[in-house]
Amino acid sequence: MTTSSPDTVLAAERAHLEYARDQLRRMQASAASLDASTASDPLNAAVLSGVLARRVASLQEDPSTTLFFGRMDQRSAHGSETFHIGRRHVSDVRGDPVVVDWRAPVSTAFYRASATDPMGVELRRRFGVDQGRLTAYEDEHLTSGERSARSALLAAEVERPRSGPMRDIVSTIQPEQDEVVRSDLGRSLCVQGAPGTGKTAVGLHRAAWLLYSFRGRLERSGVLVVGPNRAFLEHVGAVLPSLGEVRVRHATVDALLAHDTVRAEDSPQVALLKGDERMAEVLRRAVWQDLGRPREPLVLPRGARRWQVPASEVQDEMDALVRRGLRYSAARELLPRRLAHLVMLRLERSGDFPGDRAQEAIARSAPVRAYAAALWPALDPATLLARLLSDADALAAAADGLLTEAEQHTLRWSAPPRSARAARWSRADMALLDELADLLERTPSLGHVVLDEAQDLSPMQLRAVGRRASTGSITVLGDLAQGTTPWAATSWREAMGHLGRPEHELVVLDRGFRVPGLVIDFAARLLPVIAPGLGAPRSVRDNPGRLDIVAADPARRSAAVVEAVGAATGEPGSVGVIVPDAFTDAIARALERAGIAHGRLDADHGDDEDRQVELVPASIAKGLEFDRVVVVEPSAIAAAEPDERTGLRRLYVVLTRAVSGLTVVHSEPLPGALGAG
Numbered sequence: 001m002t003t004s005s006p007d008t009v010l011a012a013e014r015a016h017l018e019y020a021r022d023q024l025r026r027m028q029a030s031a032a033s034l035d036a037s038t039a040s041d042p043l044n045a046a047v048l049s050g051v052l053a054r055r056v057a058s059l060q061e062d063p064s065t066t067l068f069f070g071r072m073d074q075r076s077a078h079g080s081e082t083f084h085i086g087r088r089h090v091s092d093v094r095g096d097p098v099v100v101d102w103r104a105p106v107s108t109a110f111y112r113a114s115a116t117d118p119m120g121v122e123l124r125r126r127f128g129v130d131q132g133r134l135t136a137y138e139d140e141h142l143t144s145g146e147r148s149a150r151s152a153l154l155a156a157e158v159e160r161p162r163s164g165p166m167r168d169i170v171s172t173i174q175p176e177q178d179e180v181v182r183s184d185l186g187r188s189l190c191v192q193g194a195p196g197t198g199k200t201a202v203g204l205h206r207a208a209w210l211l212y213s214f215r216g217r218l219e220r221s222g223v224l225v226v227g228p229n230r231a232f233l234e235h236v237g238a239v240l241p242s243l244g245e246v247r248v249r250h251a252t253v254d255a256l257l258a259h260d261t262v263r264a265e266d267s268p269q270v271a272l273l274k275g276d277e278r279m280a281e282v283l284r285r286a287v288w289q290d291l292g293r294p295r296e297p298l299v300l301p302r303g304a305r306r307w308q309v310p311a312s313e314v315q316d317e318m319d320a321l322v323r324r325g326l327r328y329s330a331a332r333e334l335l336p337r338r339l340a341h342l343v344m345l346r347l348e349r350s351g352d353f354p355g356d357r358a359q360e361a362i363a364r365s366a367p368v369r370a371y372a373a374a375l376w377p378a379l380d381p382a383t384l385l386a387r388l389l390s391d392a393d394a395l396a397a398a399a400d401g402l403l404t405e406a407e408q409h410t411l412r413w414s415a416p417p418r419s420a421r422a423a424r425w426s427r428a429d430m431a432l433l434d435e436l437a438d439l440l441e442r443t444p445s446l447g448h449v450v451l452d453e454a455q456d457l458s459p460m461q462l463r464a465v466g467r468r469a470s471t472g473s474i475t476v477l478g479d480l481a482q483g484t485t486p487w488a489a490t491s492w493r494e495a496m497g498h499l500g501r502p503e504h505e506l507v508v509l510d511r512g513f514r515v516p517g518l519v520i521d522f523a524a525r526l527l528p529v530i531a532p533g534l535g536a537p538r539s540v541r542d543n544p545g546r547l548d549i550v551a552a553d554p555a556r557r558s559a560a561v562v563e564a565v566g567a568a569t570g571e572p573g574s575v576g577v578i579v580p581d582a583f584t585d586a587i588a589r590a591l592e593r594a595g596i597a598h599g600r601l602d603a604d605h606g607d608d609e610d611r612q613v614e615l616v617p618a619s620i621a622k623g624l625e626f627d628r629v630v631v632v633e634p635s636a637i638a639a640a641e642p643d644e645r646t647g648l649r650r651l652y653v654v655l656t657r658a659v660s661g662l663t664v665v666h667s668e669p670l671p672g673a674l675g676a677g
């Protein structure tokens with residue numbers, strides 16, 4: 001065995017990188033030379049030309065990174081084979097791989113092999129990368145029995161100061177994360193994990209892996225990522241494009257269910273009730289109870305005769321349509337044809353065989369259409385919901401035995417609008433409108449949905465997301481301890497049931513990659529109160545982090561915040577100033593007066609300018625992270641929520657956003673649960 005010096009190894013790997021770059025350029029030139037005009041017709045030529053243009057663009061090299069970040073030498077039936085692993089596949093002129101895609105089956109061993117189960121991997125090499133250059137490498141000899149040292153490159157990646165939007169973690173995906181990423185398309189997973197355990201990262205990489213592995217199916221049916229607000233989606237939105245996947249839709253729950261403009265806000269009590277799963281049955285009944293009962297026969301004049309179908313036969317036909325389990329509107333469309341069929345039977349019995357076209361004509365005739373429309377009226381979600389929320393009798397008929405009278409009273413509008421069009425809908429109403437829309441017409445399903453921060457959705461919202469994956473699968477990410485809505489999930493089994501996935505797999509991630517030890521220990525003091533039984537993450541960070549608690553005189557609170565932010569800006573990395581929502585304007589003014597340039601996040605937008613300092617109202621901090629965080633007045637953050645537990649959960653979210661340092665500035669006493677320890 002020869003041992004090479006580190007310089008020789010690095011030189012050889014750099015040469016391989018140059019070779020891979022040459023091959024990528026060759027692939028791009030060859031794609032660019034393909035001629036779309038050879039297609040059989042102009043339409044095909046236009047499609048082909050689009051495909052080729054996308055292919056050429058996808059073969060563009062990203063100069064800020066390298067074509068591979070790892071290598072493994074693996075024993076196989078053909079001897080030892082070497083694979084370089086990168087974000088995309090590169091092959092040589094014979095079609096042999098020069099770099100294999102991290103998502104290819106062969107790459108699995110790179111992520112999963114260990115000293116206890118080497119999977120034939122004799123050597124795993126990770127590279128240090130800087131601005132498109134290979135700067136270092138780290139070897140593990142898995143089959144030699146040698147114990148692997150802790151990876152310095154992983155540590156460097158985890159410890160790096162955060163700035164700008166979230167990055168991919170493709171070079172350092174951990175084995176327990178990889179199991180989630182590469183789970184089969186048919187499997188619906190629920191990932192419970194404490195803050196910073198990589199749930200979001202894992203969900204996004206799973207979407208990329210699924211698209212690679214099941215491209216044909218998923219490009220047709222689509223993949224959707226659902227997150228809590230726009231600021232969050234902007235934070236995570238660059239990850240999939242950096243992995244070459246530009247066609248994944250990202251949406252907030254609100255955008256997904258935007259059946260109308262939200263112009264009203266419900267009290268927590270009303271919102272809780274509107275989000276309750278019992279509403280699904282109330283709405284189902286409300287739709288179907290509009291079906292009429294035929295009392296008169298269907299009468300159809302035709303030529304000199306009048307044909308009659310008795311009401312009882314019409315009823316049987318309607319019952320048969322209901323039993324078929326069709327959506328209301330689909331069955332409604334069929335009724336005239338079924339009635340025409342009954343008329344045809346009579347015509348045929350009398351010796352008249354007018355043919356199929358006559359059946360269509362009968363179905364479209366005015367008497368049949370009018371008769372069918374009276375029995376099976378056209379409905380629309382807004383009119384139906386407005387009626388339920390305005391009309392005590394209509395609601396009582398649908399909610400009988402499901403909602404108490406007091407609940408029905410709570411649900412009803414105190415001042416009903418004059419018409420459905422004038423209704424002022426709330427966010428919770430959107431999920432009800434969505435349910436109604438689906439009862440009338442089936443909502444199209446996507447191939448896969450990744451639902452992040454799922455603990456915050458009401459049962460009715462979960463149903464709405466679930467129906468968008470009814471013929472596909474779903475990856476659900478969340479943390480029960482971070483639930484901050486009055487309807488937050490208390491059990492994943494229940495939540496997965498609402499999503500239509502009672503059969504699912506629950507995975508728990510517990511290694512924390514974001515929050516350093518000192519900070520997580522501080523935040524975890526809240527856990528026994530907010531989520532008894534749920535553990536804190538085990539921080540994998542080397543750096544214990546910094547925790548500063550600054551007690552300021554009330555008159556000096558803003559000044560203390562400005563000082564803390566000023567100190568934080570002295571180092572590289574992002575700074576998040578997380579404040580009670582009601583303090584946002586005042587703190588913004590204080591920062592401006594002190595000349596501290598900052599962005600301001602809110603539920604509708606992130607910061608497109610990507611500034612070092614971001615001012616973040618506590619209610620939208622979920623899912624975000626900053627290198628250093630200044631939290632202002634924890635007790636006011638907690639007090640802004642409707643109850644103590646929700647308040648402390650909000651605080652837990654806020655305190656777990658920091659990667660290297662947390663400063664807490666307060667004038668009021670800290671919440672009791674934080675003081676202990």
Ligand SMILES: Nc1ncnc2c1ncn2[C@@H]1O[C@H](COP(=O)(O)OP(=O)(O)OP(=O)(O)O)[C@@H](O)[C@H]1O
Nearest residue numbers: 169172173174195196197198199200201513514623
């Ligand atoms: N394997 C990994 N290698 C390097 N960094 C990682 C790894 N896994 C996670 N991280 C980093 O840890 C941080 C937290 O990840 P992420 O936001 O996905 O966690 P989360 O569980 O969704 O957190 P939260 O519940 O607070 O939203 C991110 O900066 C992410 O890039």
